[in-house]
Amino acid sequence: DLDRVPTNIVIFDLAPDALSSQELVAALVPRGIKMGAVSERRVRAVTHYGISAKDIDRALAAAQAVL
Secondary structure: OOOOOOOOEEEEEOOOOOOOHHHHHHHHHHHOOOOEEOOOOEEEEEOOOOOOHHHHHHHHHHHHHHO
16 A cells, blocks of 8 residues: 555566566666566565666666566
8 A cells, every 4th residue: 555655665576478587687787777586477676765766767668678
């Protein structure tokens, strides 16, 4: 419930025909994006106070390019 509990953590599932979470995480590292593989199809992304909207857009563009 994002109205009640603000968070800086996003956990998302990858489609069955997409890369595995480990493959995605490894492919993002050279692009300067660090995420964590939670399971075979689940990824965890965390931000902190120094991350801007522009940084989020960059991370999304990198993930889109890899996927």
